[in-house]
Amino acid sequence: MASEHDNCHLCKEYLRDPVSIPCGHVFCSICLKTYWDHADHTGSYMCPQCRVTYNKRPTPRRVGGSRHSSLQRNSEPFPPPPPSPDYNVAGPQDVGCDICVGKKNKAVKTCLMCLASYCERHLKPHYESATFKRHKLVDEIGHLDRQICPQHQKGLELFCRTDQMCICVLCTVKEHKGHDMVSAEQERADEQQRLGATQAEIQEKIHDRLKQMEELKQAVDALKTSAQRALQECDKMFGDMMRSIERMQQEMAKLMSSNKRAALNSAEGHMERLNHEISDLKRRDNEITQLSRTEDHIHFIQSYHMLIAQTENEELPTVMVNPYFTFDPVNKAVSEMKQHLNEFGNEEMVKVAKTVNKMTFCELEDGKKKRSLRAEEAPVYRSVHVHEPQHRDDFLKYNNPGRTRRVSHQL
Incomplete structure (x- = not known):
């Protein structure tokens, strides 16, 4: 059984690819890199074990052999490094995925047919299934409510030139019956x-x-x-x-x-x-x-x-x-x-x-x-x-x- 001096202070496991820093403490190469990567935004690098602070990120030195009991260590406990931030989670300024439950991932595309926004994982059916082949995908947008008819709760697809407003298919049956109507794409082309x-x-x-x-x-x-x-x-x-x-x-x-x-x-x-x-x-x-x-x-x-x-x-x-x-x-x-x-x-x-x-x-x-x-x-x-x-x-x-x-x- 390995002694505690042969274990990494960060992962508490046997040292893998050990490296040392100027204060003399040894850690797993990947553990130390991950720990200091989180400190890059502060510009201050601290030894996880003895708390010595370096203004410049030191270059770790590889240590040979499997035992390092000769190196003096401080047994003061130190909390493990913070978990890596999930950069896929949608923030306050991002458009969230409408399918995700709980924490929503960032949406990468919006479907104008489904009137929903999807992250990379939930967007796969639109690429892989023939059911979604005719759906229109655009870059994520955060104003889907403006794409829906407030009266019929259907997607706005047409433009009524008589009333100068965007309408859905159901609007043509009664409210805009007999009006001069074209597709939104045609109206956009004319107005362009x-x-x-x-x-x-x-x-x-x-x-x-x-x-x-x-x-x-x-x-x-x-x-x-x-x-x-x-x-x-x-x-x-x-x-x-x-x-x-x-x-x-x-x-x-x-x-x-x-x-x-x-x-x-x-x-x-x-x-x-x-x-x-x-x-x-x-x-x-x-x-x-x-x-x-x-x-x-x-x-x-x-x-x-x-x-x-x-x-x-x-x-x-x-x-x-x-x-x-x-x-x-x-x-x-x-x-x-x-x-x-x-x-x-x-x-x-x-x-x-x-x-x-x-x-x-x-x-x-x-x-x-x-x-x-x-x-x-x-x-x-x-x-x-x-x-x-x-x-x-x-x-x-x-x-x-x-x-x-x-x-x-x-x-």
Whole structure:
């Protein structure tokens, strides 16, 4: 009879193909491998006998001979390794086999004729028996209730074009008698063609959105350049004026800065909307691609109508960019003001403000200009307009709200 030193600490049996680890303890090769395989996910490896921990999985060394009593061992008991997990058992996110009793195995196929899902073991009759030869097998699906007629509890096999809904064979006897009906496969084939046209339309919209985004970016760059150039030229002309008009110079700079900021804020808002619309269109384009590949006709039809309705009712407004937007009129107005400042300085400042405020950088073209829609279907977008000062006091309030400043008329 073999001593306990000749037995494996894990299986409690005589050592088979013994291997040792750095701490000196010996185990069956297969027992140690199985035990440490379970610890791979933790990254920490412990000796089953003395509990010494290794950060890196040690390489076991084969031990010759059949007796190993010379190796010191700790007789401290240690529970056997946990059983190997059954990866075939269905989890919360898996589709379970409808035939399994108790713990259900993962389903690998769903039969559209039986309206049931099967694991590999219970699926064998569908492959081996002629009885199931005409049954339709697809990848496992977890919404079999959507494949059954809620009234007759039969499989949905037909599509009623009159009522635009999937029906079973019994529905043709009474509820849908005399209606225009085709098989689900035929309806899917017809709608597949229309789906391709819808996808092409979405891709065209994506292209249009990207084009508008590029135009808007270029316009923003031109806006910044124009504003910077105009500001520099105005600063040069104001540098030639007397100290008595220094406050007017500051007011002019504030005026242009506020208009540039308003225009940039408007452009950024439009770009953010375009980005959102592009992401949404790409998401729908991906949904269409996934939908076109599904083998489930019923799922395709039901998802198709919701997707088509969303696309047909959508009208995206167009971002219109003013290519003539520039601050050059400011330069002209300031040049005139320089010549006639002693006579009508205040009036010229009002003229400058009106000239700038009348120009729009970019705006959305409302979908109502293309076709008539209800108010809730076509959102209205207005460009940002700044209140135009009519008098000297209004101009000062515009640049510094709540405070009126007087400008000396003396040079």
